[in-house]
Amino acid sequence: MELDSKIPPGPIAEKWTRFRSTVPLVAPQNKRRLEVIVVGTGLAGASAAASLGELGYHVKCFTFHDSPRRAHSIAAQGGINAAKNYANDGDSIFRLFYDTIKGGDYRAREANVHRMAEVSVNIIDQCVAQGVPFAREYGGLLENRSFGGVQVSRTFYARGQTGQQLLLGAYSALSRQISLGSVKMYNRHEMMDLVLVDGKARGIIVRNLVTGKLERFGAHAVILATGGYGNVYYLSTNAMGSNVSAAWKAVKRGALMANPCFTQIHPTCIPVSGDYQSKLTLMSESLRNDGRVWVPKKMEDVHAIREKKKKATDIPEEDRDYYLERMYPSFGNLVPRDVASRAAKKVCDEGRGVNATGLAVYLDFASAIERFGKSQANVKGIQNPDAATIRKLGEAVISEKYGNLFEMYEKIVGEDPYKTPMMIYPAIHYTMGGLWVDYNLETNIPGLFALGECNFSDHGANRLGASALMQGLADGYFVIPYTIGTFLSKEIRTPATDTASPEFDKVEKDVRDRIDHLLSVQGKQSVESLHRQLGKIMWDHCGMARNREGLEQARIQIRQLRDTFWKEVYVPGKALEFNPELDKANRVADFMELGEMLVVDALDRNESCGGHFREEYQDSEGEALRRDDLYAYVSAWAWNDSNMELTKEALKFENVELKSRSYK
């Protein structure tokens, strides 16, 4: 198969402008006759549905949640990047573009990334106009802060709840269109499959999660904005409901999945505390500014800590291994996410993890508290302060900077992080891979578009902090309203899709058969336990570090587990009722297949880049070895149960120079 990425001609800085001036338009009276389905109501879906509704299209929008406002974009903490250069520190569209390409370890498509950087400035304007309460300076203007991997302050934020505020902004725009009747909203409706008519995406089959009924919806085009697939690992920072099914159904109908092995692991999450654990909670990356990461040097100390005979504070300074500072003296505790994660895994693999499961390292604020305390004492003119005073003053500074995070940690773990070091461990956080899309965000299925985390296009092999929100809103507000015209301008004579057609009959029957199959197995294992087993295979063999042997094993194990799933799964209840176990079973069944594709992709990519670290490909110092001569391409996979088929889209870098990263 040939992949045409449809990148417009011209210099990179002019591509988007030229595209917008030349893209075929749909006249207002025609827009009124065209229907668009949007699946998902996160930042990308809600903003797309609202913007298309404003333009006059008939939009039908779907979410499996009870309200559009619950989509997992809501949980994003840190902020949103934009090349506004309000800080007057030399930021520019090009710099944002460059940082994103470099941060993504040179595995993203230049033209898409540049467009995202261009529209980033409009996003902030739009959100402000909607009433998003961004942080403000005393003069009333927008405040910025700095984030990992960049040298400018370009991150806009609303306390630690930026994702929430941006989503509520998009949700309010969506709500307005719902009230105006241009968007029809379907809550608690989950997409079960995609319907193609004459090779074009023309509709979806959804399950009304309240009644269990299957319903048909037709349209002229279908947009998927259904998020990432991090939950294939079972434990992740994703929400419990986050799933791959909508995108996966598209793959099963012929769409390509690009770079599925590019998964991001976040180094600072609260560790797993037991088998019952259902999800992992992120602690903001900002903590590494003042926290020092360590594990004990001596195994006897490790054992004593695990048996609770010793506390972290009992370990003397000389018996602690501040391994990030030791391994990466120049960046220390502030190495990028992937590097920090791998280092934590390494010391835990050596058996030096500090909780009962052996999978945790300390993030210690004691020296920061002391440092801040002394400096505060100095400021306050306290001569020869005693240790308690220094501690008190220091804790006050830390509380001002990270109070809410410390509170959250204490709520979850039940330990006071001011007194004992936090325990952290890496966890799956984001998936850079996703449906393959061209410049128009259209998949290889005509009329099927993918936005936000659901597509692969902007983050390469690693995403920078505060860029996920930017991409979701860029796609939804500013890209799809234009690019969808490339497809819909040719559809103005197409009548409304007939949902009584044989194509719909066939797909609905497939869906019904699968549901009946799931319910008929009546095995002995719960969906949850099977999902947990899948997650363990994925994490053990395709997590922070991967190797051929492990991946090959994982592929076999996933296959076996998939067989077990279909023989052993127990789904209670009936099809025609509110049945959360059935919902889960539908999603986990798809993860069983995606997991295999992820492993196949990881096997194919014989290099280390970004979140994908292959142990065979590291330099003499254990750092990631990228192989630009062989792997500077996007891997686009077509599903085939026996032999997955790879199509490559070569990545051309005309505006940035490929370099390798070093943090030593």
Next chain:
Amino acid sequence: MNWMVPFLKSSLGRKLIMSLTGLFLCLFLVVHLAGNFQLLKSDGGEAFNTYTYFMTHNPLIKLISYFTYFFILLHTFQGLVLYFHNRSARGAAYLDKHPSKTTFASRNMALLGSVIFLFLIVHMGDFWFKMKRGILAKVSYEGYDQIDDLYTRVTAAFDQWWIVLFYVAGMGFLGFHLQHGFQSAFQSLGLNHPKYTPWIKNTGIVFCILISAGFAIIPIIQYFSK
């Protein structure tokens, strides 16, 4: 005026009626209490009786008193409407009820109010209605000829311990009703300010104590000083 009826039937419109009538009745209580204190004057009831005569014969005061009756009825009626509506808005009750930092008074305004309304009926039946029917004894002072001797009726009533108890208990209910009602009225009116709201809340506490204690102390003094 086609906005008025929907407004008054809206949830906030009803709250507005409750708070405005409530605050008016608070004012009425102050005036009433000031008058009652004349019962304590040791002048054989002259001050009280002439005051009563003034209050029942001045045309302006009479007009205001009709408003008061109306507001009492409106406040009660509206309160009951809200109560029944709120009950149906809850639907099924919780098995486990938890007060969650709310005050006893705030949770029981309808009950407190209903008891106070019943108290009012008895109270007015005992004094006001008897006066209106003209069955009270007459008394004359300088400038006043043959006016109702309400004083004697009141002091006679407060000779009975159970009537005193009834009045003291009634004032207990009133106290709780005011404890929540006073500051609540300001909240409903939207009169909320970081600087002044604590002040209003404190005033509310002082007000409810002074009013209920003030009314209650009179029968007690009368009973013990007989």
Next chain:
Amino acid sequence: MKLTLKVWRQADPQAKGRFETFSVNANEHMSFLEMFDVLNEELLAEKKEPIAFDHDCREGICGACSMVINGQAHGPLGGTTTCQLHMRHFKDGDIIVVEPFRASAFPVIKDLVVDRSSFDRIIQAGGFISVNTGQAPDGNAIPVERDKAGAAFDAAACIGCGACVAACPNASAMLFTAAKVSHLALLPQGQIERKTRVKNMVNQMDIEGFGKCSNTYACEAECPKEISVDYIARMNREYFAAVIAGE
């Protein structure tokens, strides 16, 4: 720790519900919802129907989780959603009563799952600023006083979980509606539609059949985001200004 749970079970919106008693072995590090996961796994192993409950992000921000635990929306810990409530706040041998959020405007769908779409309709009635994509002026063209932005944020922190309705003895949605009205009324961007917004949102709130506020402030006490009832006073003010003083 061994716990006894009395949980509301209701097969569907029309069914008559009842309490069912379960015993479950929990561990103090579990979240309340993880304790339910464990219980559900046990029920599944016995081929019994698991208890349905709403949940998603499990980090206290999506607002999906609900449950009234021992009479309190989101349980005994202040400023905390059910998903962030951990079992260390309970004792071995405790009997815990778990009920759905109860309000006529939140009909039960199944067990502990309720339908909160009435909240969506309140927002649709006016909880927005009418600005189409692409119409916005530069972000810094609209300066916002820092304290005002902070106050707007405090109101906007609402997660739409419905605990205010569940906690209120009158099942009133005033805190939810007031939070949205205040968020937008405090910002310069929200001024244009200020009057119509509050009128329409209050009107929709009434249509949905929520109760009337009687200022008990139970909503504030049980709100997982600790949103202040001061916003209710603000909404009252906004509403009266719009209806009485408005043209």
